[in-house]
Amino acid sequence: MTIERVAIIGLGLLGGSLGLALRDCLPEVVTTGYDADPAVRLRAQERQLVGTVCGSATEAVAAADLVVLCVPVGAMAQAARDIAADLPAHAIISDVGSSKLSVARVLAEALPDHIVIPAHPVAGTEQSGPEAGFATLFRHRWCILTPAPNAPEAAVAALTTLWEALGAKVERMDAAHHDLVLAVTSHIPHLIAYTIVGTASDLEDVTQSEVIKYSAGGFRDFTRIAASDPTMWRDVFLSNREAVLEVLGRFSEDLTALQRAIRNGDGEQLFDLFTRTREIRRSIIEQGQDDARPDFGRGSVAD
DSSP states (O other), X not given: OOOOEEEEEOOSHHHHHHHHHHHXXXXXXXXXXXXXXXXXXXXXXXXXXXXEEOSSHHHHHTTOSEXXXXXXXGGHHHHHHHHGGGOOTTOEEEEOOSOOHHHHHHHHHHOTTXXXXXXXXXXXXXXXXXXXXXXXXXXXXXXXXXXXXXXOHHHHHHHHHHHHHTTOEXXXXXXXXXXXXHIIIIIHHHHHHHHHXXXXXXXXXXXXXXXXHTOOHHHHHHHHHHTSOHHHHHHHHHHTHHHHHHHHHHHHHHHHHHHHHHHTTOHHHHHHHHHHXXXXXXXXXXXXXXXXXXGGGTOSTTO
């Protein structure tokens, strides 16, 4: 099974980056795209995010070997229903959503006669929209595939080959396990960032101007995460609620223990925790998942 024509539905950060990466890494692949927002379609055409920006989703997918749904998780079911009647019988349908159990379920329901292979490229920025895409977004990042047990191996292999050609490292994972892992590594950190930035904004004794003026590195990085697309993250938390609530419960227990240690002046417990978490940071750097340089290699506050 070969992938020669790719249709991208949703031309924001991930969809636009996918189109640009295909152009640079697999120029022989024909790309089409569609976005429900006419302004996004216009800007996508100006930036040449895909070879052809179509006026409808059905037009975009009509001859596709692979369709990638790059829409918020909450819009996934409708996007699938919109293209169902016009999909080629052989087409693979995938996505880029951050939760996989819910996506697998709604895509299977909407497209019961098609090959569905959910995917999650673990890459992104706090930016969104057609201006935000860039061709190297997926380079040296993980892309997790969560195929159903009955998914054709040839289709999984073809999708794996495509993502690897874009520079991604591909791994297969059970959908439920993916959702639990991402709740720990992505979803709860975003929830914490949204909460701490909101708390700082709401403090009666600290003005908003002081929060902005005296932002130290830690808070500044929280604000970067908290600037992520609100529609996307609303849908992520609702679609992955079971895993998020499970991990959030454990986090709440650990936070209570930390609060108790501070109240009791238990410096040994604090030191042990901080030592253990420091080692995790070092492991992340050793595996190439972040930059050890000062300020995370960004070079300046404005980066």
